Amino acid sequence: MTTPDPQPSLVTLDVNGRLATLTLNRPEARNALSIALLDALHATLDQLASSPGVSVLVVTGAGKSFCAGMDLKAVLGDPDAPLQLLSKLADACLKLRALPMVAVAKVNGAAIGGGCGLTCVCDLSITHADSKMGFPEVDLGVCPAVVAPWLVRKIGAGKARRVLLQGGLLTGQQAFEMGIVDQAVASAADLDAAVASVTDRLTKGGPAALAATKGLLNRLDGSLDATLARQGAEISARVLETPEAQAMLRERR
């Protein structure tokens, strides 16, 4: 009798000196954010919060996608699950932002909805010109209220109004032009080198100086406002309950 393989971890963490890499690891579902994946993400972020030797964190996705967004189909039909899922994302965003190390999103492929939101929570983000990014929530009858504060902090309220109300998807290059990502290399093959170049530079910085600077920036833009984050989760969950959203999501299933 063989013992089944243990369940692969939905989030992996690899620490190499001052550099850590967190990987969303659900490639068969394009790393969509399920309740189980968000629980694993929380555990990993807690571990990072007490890893004083790490000064730079790369956040990326296993396989071809960075993160396809919230796994909303999985919570349809359970009245309590949407708020639970959205609150876990809102809290994970706060935890990621509060980490003392500099977080770099390595956007290896599609980063959509909540996935694109996670890239905005990171301090820097790098993608390739052909990746798919954006916030198509309104097209699905859903309100991107959890990720909206992070996009507003990243690109400003005026540009965020257009991006979130217009929905749809952008190429990595377009996302770069709008300021949603900080760098878009020409092709996926160039991404590793571009990220390594940035992380090499960052790891040379004094960890205390980086942490103090990041802490101040978080205070200046109100990043750690937990009330606002949870209000976003409640608004999103409320809109998700409307017949308009339910019908559109079932149609897509």
Place this chain on the structure above:
Amino acid sequence: MISVEPIGNVAALRLDRAEKRNALTPTMLASLRGAIDRATAADCILLSGVGEVFCAGFDLKLCQGDPAMLPALLRALAECITALRDSPCPVVVSAHGAAIAGGCALLAPADVIVTNAEARVGYPVVLLGISPAVNTPFLRSLIGDGPTRTRSLDPGLVSGTHALRIGLAHECVPTVAECEPRALELATQLALKPRYALRATRAWLRTLAPLDHATDALHASLSLCGSPEETGLLAALWNKETTK
């Protein structure tokens, strides 16, 4: 002086005084305010202007010999931009040709602004001793603190291309003629999106970019009305116009 045309589920509101480059009067602003309030059943508002120019600002000729006129214009403008911000449905503006002073203020509460490359955009009113303070809280929520400071203090006008760079426009088309059609296209796309989600998202974005000091801002602009500086600079403007 305001034309209202339903185009599908878009309410197209146009400043309709092309012979005066759509210069704003208190009556026009009151009509615009009413049209905005009545457009809440639409799925999107398109704000535009008839002719080659979106809006040249206040019709300052009305202020000649009437000290009550400028305060009336400022109050009516504040009501319009507040109504646009508070509208439940998204707002798209065609800022073609020129969006100057009060005309530029109408851009600040919009969700999508389309302009053309050669358009002239800005707030030259300090040259007349008038403060654009009334609009600054709204402008901050569109373009952020740095550009708001520059554009409110520097009376120079910028091109549509520059407006795009600083976030005062979201799209910049090559010519005036392409501006309103593109704005209508974007408004039509927005109007087709799920209504509840779109309105909830717009309301949440308003919460995320709160207006600070809007009343103080209006009072800052009002406080200069009738000052020797403003009276003198406006009188100089009339003299210049007369000797033209």
